[in-house]
Amino acid sequence: MEALLSLAFDNLSSFDGPKVRKGMRQVEGLLAQICLSDPSAEGTRRGSADSTGSRGGGGDGDGRQGPTPPSSPPPKDLARLSQDPAFREFFKLQEGFEWNVALRLIGTLDRLMAKGSDGQNDILILSALDLIQGLLLLHPASKSLFAREQNMNLLLDLLEPFNCPAIQSATLLTLVVALLDAPVNTRTFESLDGLLTVTSLFKSRSTTREVKLKLVEFLYCYLMPETPSIPRAGQRDSVPAMLQRSPSKLVGAFAADTNTARRKKASGGGPAVTLTTDEKQELLSRHLSSVEDLVKDLRNCAPFGGAVC
Numbered sequence: 001m002e003a004l005l006s007l008a009f010d011n012l013s014s015f016d017g018p019k020v021r022k023g024m025r026q027v028e029g030l031l032a033q034i035c036l037s038d039p040s041a042e043g044t045r046r047g048s049a050d051s052t053g054s055r056g057g058g059g060d061g062d063g064r065q066g067p068t069p070p071s072s073p074p075p076k077d078l079a080r081l082s083q084d085p086a087f088r089e090f091f092k093l094q095e096g097f098e099w100n101v102a103l104r105l106i107g108t109l110d111r112l113m114a115k116g117s118d119g120q121n122d123i124l125i126l127s128a129l130d131l132i133q134g135l136l137l138l139h140p141a142s143k144s145l146f147a148r149e150q151n152m153n154l155l156l157d158l159l160e161p162f163n164c165p166a167i168q169s170a171t172l173l174t175l176v177v178a179l180l181d182a183p184v185n186t187r188t189f190e191s192l193d194g195l196l197t198v199t200s201l202f203k204s205r206s207t208t209r210e211v212k213l214k215l216v217e218f219l220y221c222y223l224m225p226e227t228p229s230i231p232r233a234g235q236r237d238s239v240p241a242m243l244q245r246s247p248s249k250l251v252g253a254f255a256a257d258t259n260t261a262r263r264k265k266a267s268g269g270g271p272a273v274t275l276t277t278d279e280k281q282e283l284l285s286r287h288l289s290s291v292e293d294l295v296k297d298l299r300n301c302a303p304f305g306g307a308v309c
Contacts, residue, residue, distance in 0.1 A: 001086070001090060001093065004026065005093070005099050008023045008030070008101075008104075012024070012027075012105065015115075020124055021127070024127045035075055036075055094135075094139040094141070102132055102139070103145055109154055110154060112125050117163070117164070129158075129167070132177075133177050136178060137177060143178055144182070147182075147188050149192060152189055153192060155171050159198065168207075176218055179221070186226065200287075203288075216294075219288075219294055224277065281295050
């Protein structure tokens, strides 16, 4: 797996568009092998079922069975994925900086943004954002990369009005994933005037309806109460054993920032690590007038489940 990642990283670090595209496809191929069921095994099972059906008289009136159209292999469920040796190896490699794919893609995204806006470059940016979303979900500890102001600023820059609506929408989804269960990232987002960036885009007349819908979804997610989520070594029956780990090295790299924030909270000398919905409503109200209605909807409808406090 290291050899495959090395080839992909070489291409992702290139300034040549086709090579970058090739690197992204190599990453996509690796993730597909890990996350999707084995098509040959699925085909064997389907073939067995088809032959059983044909023996039972299915198909046309003369007993012939029509050809089954090919379909993409189904994704593995979380319980099955966590027991997969390839996923275990991939997850372990993501714990360090050398083989962390999200870190490499952030660097690729930075270089793509420096090249300016054109059709082909925009497609590469969209692909990078999609891959980052998936990688943050597969390896939650990689979210700590967005505790860095430099990395968070990349996402905020992609929300600027000169970017196309597709990039703005994909960036908002990436932001949701990066902030989910990551209060330190959310504080970084706030400290960089992320709320001003998001609300300015929402209020702009040039913003498309689709992007505004994504912005409303983002604000709902932002207003949810926070709980710190760092993987622990303790056994929990509700979580697959693979995900019950000691904190990642990536998390440890930013532990100093987290500990500083906690000390500030304890001494009353700085922003809290976690905020309630009411506290975030107050922050958002500085930039948007209709926040109370959003919070009311959030409490009445509970779109994400659970209680809102």
